[in-house]
Amino acid sequence: xxxxxxxxxxxxxxxxxxxxxxxxxxxxxxxxxxxxxxxxxxxxxxxxxxxxxxxxxxxxxxxxxxxxxxxxxxxxxxxxxxx
Amino acid sequence: xxxxxxxxxxxxxxxxxxxxxxxxxxxxxxxxxxxxxxxxxxxxxxxxxxxxxxxxxxxxxxxxxxxxxxxxxxxxxxxxxxxxxxxxxxxxxxxxxxxxxxxxxxxxxxxxxxxxxxxxxxxxxxxxxxxxxxxxxxxxxxxxxxxxxxxxxxxxxxxxxxxxxxxxxxxxxxxxxxxxxxxxxxxxxxxxxxxxxxxxxxxxxxxxxxxxxxx
Numbered sequence: 001x002x003x004x005x006x007x008x009x010x011x012x013x014x015x016x017x018x019x020x021x022x023x024x025x026x027x028x029x030x031x032x033x034x035x036x037x038x039x040x041x042x043x044x045x046x047x048x049x050x051x052x053x054x055x056x057x058x059x060x061x062x063x064x065x066x067x068x069x070x071x072x073x074x075x076x077x078x079x080x081x082x083x
Numbered sequence: 084x085x086x087x088x089x090x091x092x093x094x095x096x097x098x099x100x101x102x103x104x105x106x107x108x109x110x111x112x113x114x115x116x117x118x119x120x121x122x123x124x125x126x127x128x129x130x131x132x133x134x135x136x137x138x139x140x141x142x143x144x145x146x147x148x149x150x151x152x153x154x155x156x157x158x159x160x161x162x163x164x165x166x167x168x169x170x171x172x173x174x175x176x177x178x179x180x181x182x183x184x185x186x187x188x189x190x191x192x193x194x195x196x197x198x199x200x201x202x203x204x205x206x207x208x209x210x211x212x213x214x215x216x217x218x219x220x221x222x223x224x225x226x227x228x229x230x231x232x233x234x235x236x237x238x239x240x241x242x243x244x245x246x247x248x249x250x251x252x253x254x255x256x257x258x259x260x261x262x263x264x265x266x267x268x269x270x271x272x273x274x275x276x277x278x279x280x281x282x283x284x285x286x287x288x289x290x291x292x293x294x295x296x297x298x
Contacts, residue, residue: 021176028182035189042193045222049204052217052225055126057203064196068189075185082178 025083032076039069117203119143120272129208129215131227140209140280144202144270145252152198159191197222207255207268209280214257216266228266230259233288238281240274257281 001009046065050058121127121141132138163184166172172180201219208215215229235257242253247270255268255277271277 021179024179028179028186032186035186038193042197042222045219046200048225049200049219052130052227053204053206054128054130055124061200061203068192068196071189071192075182075189078185079182083182 021083025079028079028083029076032072032079036069036072036076039065039072043069117146119145120276129206129217131215131229132210133212136210136212138208138210139284140207140277142207142209142268142271142277143205145250145272147246147250147252148270149198149202152195156191156195156198159194160188163187207266207271209277209284211284214266214281216268228263230257230261230263230266232281232284233292234259234261235281235285236260238278238285240278242274255281 043062043065046061050056050062119142122139124138124141127138127141129138167184175183200222205218208217211232213229213231214235215227218226218228220226237256237258239256239258240253241256242248247253250272252270252272253274255271255274257266257268258264259266268274268277
């Protein structure tokens with residue numbers, strides 16, 4: 001028995017309900033969690049850009065950055081609930 | 084007896100006025116938000132701008148340079164529809180398909196938004212004192228390079244190719260004697276006009292130095 005087989009056997013004993021889709025859900029949640037961090041960085045960077053060049057599309061781009069951030073959080077919660 | 088030294092004739096006030104009026108004749112352009120060539124922008128200011136400093140020209144890369152990322156974004160959106168239409172996804176539960184597609188559209192939006200921000204805020208500014216290149220290579224980095232007009236040694240332009248000739252845009256290379264040896268205005272519209280404006284401003288600075296005028 002290879003170490004990977006042993007690992008699978010151990011996982012099957014510890015969590016018999018573990019399926020491929022549960023793993024995919026975990027991957028989705030981890031990915032979206034990292035993405036939330038990225039979306040927060042976008043908001044910060046947009047603020048920096050607006051400070052660098054004032055009087056252009058300040059409100060518009062800030063709004064888009066926040067909408068993007070909220071959309072990511074919404075999808076994260078949706079994934080948590082429906083997957 | 085031949086004269087060894089003759090005092091240069093004093094300039095009359097009208098002559099001095101002539102030098103002042105040698106300022107580049109750039110009429111203020113109507114600056115809509117997506118302009119790539121804005122002369123004397125009225126409401127725009129930048130981070131390190133002095134109180135008296137005036138922006139002569141604000142440049143971005145030509146609007147046409149955005150076409151590649153717009154095409155990529157459209158392909159990304161189109162790919163999702165093609166996958167839905169032509170691929171058999173029956174083995175995947177519906178809720179997983181929904182989350183996958185929502186995440187994909189989110190990624191597409193983030194890609195397009197970051198590319199737009201990079202273009203929109205990556206500007207080249209010519210003020211009456213200096214030349215500034217503000218660049219955001221990606222969302223995490225910002226670089227600002229600047230050189231004073233009187234330190235500029237050479238201005239050259241580089242154009243060529245079908246697209247650049249058709250849409251009249253190219254690079255303007257500004258070489259200076261400062262720590263930043265070269266500033267490149269990449270893919271700016273009307274590069275000849277930009278070089279002309281810079282040339283006129285360099286002449287004016289030179290004249291000011293000769294006259295002993297300090298701003």
